[in-house]
Amino acid sequence: MNYFFYFCRKIVKYIPRIDNTLYIYIMETTLVLLKPSCVQRQLIGEIVHRFERRGLQISGMKMMQLDNDILRQHYAHLVDRPFFPLLAASMKASPVVAMAITGVEAVAVVRAMTGFTNGRKADPGTIRGDYAMSNQQNIVHASDSVENAAIELRRFFRPEEIFEYRCATMDYLYSPDEY
Ligand code: IDP
Ligand code: MG
Numbered sequence: 001m002n003y004f005f006y007f008c009r010k011i012v013k014y015i016p017r018i019d020n021t022l023y024i025y026i027m028e029t030t031l032v033l034l035k036p037s038c039v040q041r042q043l044i045g046e047i048v049h050r051f052e053r054r055g056l057q058i059s060g061m062k063m064m065q066l067d068n069d070i071l072r073q074h075y076a077h078l079v080d081r082p083f084f085p086l087l088a089a090s091m092k093a094s095p096v097v098a099m100a101i102t103g104v105e106a107v108a109v110v111r112a113m114t115g116f117t118n119g120r121k122a123d124p125g126t127i128r129g130d131y132a133m134s135n136q137q138n139i140v141h142a143s144d145s146v147e148n149a150a151i152e153l154r155r156f157f158r159p160e161e162i163f164e165y166r167c168a169t170m171d172y173l174y175s176p177d178e179y
Contacts, residue, residue, distance in 0.1 A: 032101055061099045075087060110143075
């Protein structure tokens with residue numbers, strides 16, 4: 001029965017609750033890249049562990065080597081900046097790990113966990129604030145909006161590489177009216 005409601009909620013964005021207030025469906029999936037600065041420093045497990053410990057669900061995960069084509073799309077907002085060649089080189093320096101991460105308001109939650117772009121200015125407790133000293137070699141990429149998450153997930157994953165499954169801990173991560 002829980003499954004039934006779960007999938008209904010995935011289809012219907014707003015459903016009235018018993019008390020007639022609006023139930024807002026906010027389960028989201030976001031893209032995270034564990035950058036070469038994470039892979040080379042052998043922090044993959046540690047960073048994945050942070051997302052899992054928070055209660056976020058891993059819906060897809062794979063290692064891939066990025067090339068100029070995908071980087072020019074992914075960093076389209078930065079291609080004209082003087083540091084772009086160095087950024088592209090840093091992103092091609094080794095494979096990255098692409099992750100699809102799911103949870104209620106996952107885009108904002110993951111972005112907050114990621115912290116400010118420049119690791120030197122990122123708050124302690126955030127991933128960049130705990131593991132990075134650089135503006136560029138900053139361990140992780142995380143989608144910055146729901147719209148961009150959808151675009152970026154399509155850029156890095158084929159549909160069949162993202163898995164929809166119900167986490168057994170769901171009822172202890174959230175109240176039933178939260179997802
Ligand atoms: P974000 O990763 O926090 O969303 P963006 O401004 O989208 O930050 O920049 C994308 C990536 O480009 C950053 O994570 C960082 O690796 C790199 N970057 C951004 N600004 C600079 C800069 O001024 N110098 C060097 N690298 C930068
Ligand atoms: Mg960005």
